[in-house]
Amino acid sequence: MSDLASWSSAPAAPTLATIFVGDGSTNNVKQFVEEQAPAERIKVVEEVVGKGALVLQFEVREGDPEIAAGHRSELVSGKTFRHGDHLFFGFGVKREEGDNTPGHWQMFFQLHDQSGGSPPLCLQYFKSGGKVWAWLGSGDGTKEYWEGEVGEEGKAWVDLLIRLKVGTTDGEIEVWRDKVLQKLIGGGTVKRGQNTEGVAPLYDKIGIYRTGASVGTTKTRMRNYFIARVLP
DSSP states (O other): OOOGGGTOOOSSOOOEEEEEEESSTTSSSTTSSEEESSTTSEEEEESSTTSOOEEEEEEEETTOOOSSSEEEEEEEEEEEEOTTOEEEEEEEEEEEEOOOOTTOOEEEEEEEOSSSSSOSEEEEEEEETTEEEEEEEOTTSSOEEEEEEOOSTTTOOEEEEEEEEOOSSSEEEEEEETTEEOOOTTSSSOEEEEOOOSSSOEEEEEEEEEETTOOSEEEEEEEEEEEEEEOO
């Protein structure tokens, strides 16, 4: 997983140490330290039945009990991150179905802090022009760093890679989608001088977290989740 050549078009990838892999290859979710979901909402499934490749499937349904003010189907790696950490987060994602009501937020990746409020960094779904999009920004919506199309529901995988330097005034963010370095909101391909730290330490979560007002079912598949640290 630490071979960035398979994830990005960066001409000179840094030296990395992979510190976490959560890909379901154990045929369960025991690679993660915590599961936040009603029973049977997180499963390890074959992407194509009979072909053997395993992926994580997350699901929430209308009427599910709320967990911390929303519907959740999430996994926590147990890793923590602090000021100065330089990291890559990579994974493939495919949304099978979801609630497209305007104003109903649906996160599928979070870097949370210790403030008890919205995460400093998250990825959220929205729908536009009949296709599913995602935006990367702070959980309260005050900052948006990137937005991009993530395909038609249930039809295609998108591989995302996020480079993050954790900091209060010197944080940095880059995003690759399907190996292509992305142009960020406001121009350029790198955001520097950002507060990406919040109240340290940060910790990561993947899966679905959506507003309790959501309707219907949201189902997302994720594959090859990894976290890598840039070595000095």
